[in-house]
Amino acid sequence: MKSQVWDAGAALDSRESPRGWLVVLAAMIGVAVGLSPIPFYTIGMFAPELSREFGWSFASMMGSIAVQSAVVMVISPLAGFAVDRYGARPVALVSLFLFGLCFMSLSLNQGSLVLFYGQWVVMSVLGIGTLSATWTRVVNGWFDRNRGLAFGIASTGTGLTGFLIKPFAAWMIAEFGWRTAFVAIGALPIVIGLPVIFALFRENRQLAAESDVMTEDAAAQPLAEHGMTLQEALRSARFWIMAAAFFLIAFALTAPTPNLENILKTFRFDLADIGRIAASFGLAVIAGRVIGGWLLDRFWAPGCAFVILLLPALGNWLFAGDSLSGGAALVAVFCVGFGAGFEFDLLAFLISRYFGQRNYGVIYGCFYTVIACGGGLGPVVYGYAFDRTGTYAVALLCGIGCILIGGLLLLLMGPYPRWQDR
Structure with missing residues (x-):
């Protein structure tokens, strides 16, 4: 059993080394080609093609994201258990390969929407090992003083995918058709992800083994x-x-994202302005992850979180107003995106500090279930509020309340525990 009597920070500092940043790079690539960003950022590109080919409605195709969220919500703890039991690297390698094959299989659909949903279920189950718990567990083992920054850099993979995958998908669909595009995008986890993870992604070992004092067995x-x-x-x-x-925070930070274009449309921005303003969201997510992670290393995480969460609260307040200028819209989008980027860094950091590394994967999986539930509910509630009232104002004001209450709850966490073997 572990008791909370010794500060491991000083001991863990010694294990930070340049080798750890190669692990961060590998984790960033693993995140980028995993289950979280690729389906989410490409379904909108494939939807018009599938609608034209099979007559499917856009609402029914967007239901695939809800299917994925539901599956992830149920099996995330099991994925975390697998990572703790068998190691992050083997789980990542197997899951990347199977996820890539499943995504490729979408090209074989002949018009069955039920089969399409079934493919998403299988893809979500087999690709679950490519989600954040796998990557952050290993990064966590390499860093202590710079853990927040390492988490932030690793998680920028989703922002990079969001920035690059849409034009790549558009080019593949235009030049070779949607079926070939499914195959090409599905090949990315296999062609890019597997070699990088195999070569660079390693659990930390006792670096002191390089000294004359340590034996070869101890080094292993x-x-x-x-x-x-x-x-x-x-x-x-x-x-x-x-x-x-995190239920409240995920609800409030996820809800505006798929509704963003429609929120801007309610302020009568034209399509070109909406595209220009919304494009800043991805850059804000990357900024939130890197800057937020850097700040977590230097300040008490719950206090840091409360201050940073004031940014998306400000963004929601601007969106809830009666009018919005172009400059204010950019500020609002940046604030919401910064908060959305910070969320998963914060989760990984708090779990590592307050619950430790011993069962990190399964504990992370439990919290991921909470986030999937809140994040899946938020966009639906916001969309329903708009359908009923013609405005997002009430929903956005409720979102501000959720953000503030969630931030205040985190202040109750107290000082970081100190761990030692009993």
Whole structure:
């Protein structure tokens, strides 16, 4: 059992090395070609082609994202258990390969919407090992002082995919057709992800083994992993405080994202302006991840989170107004995007500090379920509010309340625990 009596920070600092940044690079690429960004950022490109070919409605095709969220919400804890039990690298390699094959299989559909949903279910199950828990667990083992920055850089992979995959998909569809585009995009996890993960993605080992004091056998042993078991975490008040906070935060930060273009449309921006303003969202996500991660290394994370979450609250407040200039719209989009980018860095950092590395994967999976639930509910509630009232103002004001309450809840987490083997 692990007791909270010793500050591991000083000991862990010694394991930070340039080799860890290669692991961060590998994690960033793994994130970029994984289940989280590729389907989300490409379904909008394929939807017009599938609608033209099979007569499917856009609403039914967007339902595939809801299917993915539902599957992820259910099996994330199991994926975390697999990472803890078998190691992140083997899980990542197998899952990347199978995810790529599943995405390619979408090219074989002959018009069955039920089969299409079934393909998304299988893809979500087999690709679950490419989600954040896998990558952050290994990065967590390499860093202590710069852990937040490392998390931030690794998670920029989703922003890079969001920036690059749409033009690539558009070019492939225009030149070779949608079926070939599915195959080409599905090949990315296999052709790019697998070699990089195989070569660079490693659990941390005792770097002191390079000295004359350490034996070769000792060098092969992984660092001791301090922290709670899942059962201990579930009995902790901090677990449920974090769960409530992240449900509210995920609800409020995810909801505006798929509704962003329509929010801007309510202020009578034309299509060209909407595209220009919305494009800043991806850059804001990257900024939120890197800058937010850097700040987490230097300040108490819950306090840092409360201050940073004031930015998306400001963005929601600007969107909830009666009028919006072009400059104010850019500020609002940047604020919301910055908060959305910061969210997953914050989650990974808090889990590593408050619950430790011992059962990191399965604990992360539990929180990912909470985020998937809140994040899946938010866009639906915002869309329903718009359908009923013709405006997003009420929903956005509720979102501000959720952000502030979630940030205040995190302030109850207290100081970081200190771990030691008993």
